[in-house]
Amino acid sequence: xxxxxIYVKIDDYKDIVDIISVIRSKLDQAKSxxxxxxxxxxxxDSEIELWLSEIEEIEEKVETSESILFNN
Amino acid sequence: xxxxxxxxxxxxxQLLRRNILExxxxxxxxxxxxxxxxxxRSQKITKIIELKKLVEDINYLIENxxxxxxKIETHFQYxxxxxxxxxxxxxxxRKKPISKRATKKNTEAQLNIHESKKTNLNDLExxxxxxxxxxxxxxx
Numbered sequence: 001x002x003x004x005x006i007y008v009k010i011d012d013y014k015d016i017v018d019i020i021s022v023i024r025s026k027l028d029q030a031k032s033x034x035x036x037x038x039x040x041x042x043x044x045d046s047e048i049e050l051w052l053s054e055i056e057e058i059e060e061k062v063e064t065s066e067s068i069l070f071n072n
Numbered sequence: 073x074x075x076x077x078x079x080x081x082x083x084x085x086q087l088l089r090r091n092i093l094e095x096x097x098x099x100x101x102x103x104x105x106x107x108x109x110x111x112x113r114s115q116k117i118t119k120i121i122e123l124k125k126l127v128e129d130i131n132y133l134i135e136n137x138x139x140x141x142x143k144i145e146t147h148f149q150y151x152x153x154x155x156x157x158x159x160x161x162x163x164x165x166r167k168k169p170i171s172k173r174a175t176k177k178n179t180e181a182q183l184n185i186h187e188s189k190k191t192n193l194n195d196l197e198x199x200x201x202x203x204x205x206x207x208x209x210x211x212x
Binding site: 006008012015016018019020022023026027029030033034036037040041043044047048050051054055057058061062064065068069 | 082083084085087088091092094095098099101102105106108109112113115116119120122123126127129130133134136137140141142179
């Protein structure tokens, strides 16, 4: 029974081909959407890196200001 | 006697002033970046929702595909059925009414009107378990 081939009507076969075609198109769209999500995530990560470096710059300026104020 | 006020001299007050102004500028830049990130996150969420809809559509299409194929029992299922008292046909072929025949146009139209299932983690887990057991049956 395992190796018995199955047959489908040609009309049903055409339907199957159509459905698969729509599935392929949806899969392509999904891949493109994932790429866009990845890009947005990368942009977000690089923005957060910039936050960190800017906070560190502010920290340096505050330290310099402290040394000016408290060393007098 | 009048109490005298004390003062602290600040040397290099220009540098101090500059530091304070530049620190303020830095904080404003960070606030601007925060707004930018909020906008990017909102775009990301929109894309994630879009992706979810696409994956639900793909899931629905695969279910439709399964319906288009004839239902044939595996060897294991056939043996299991023989053990039960209910007797069914060995090869059950689902006949699809011609009026509901799937065409590319119909399938895409159906996608627009079908409501996406409310998926929660438990339901997905149960579906996965079901598919795993069907895959195991195919393997026997």
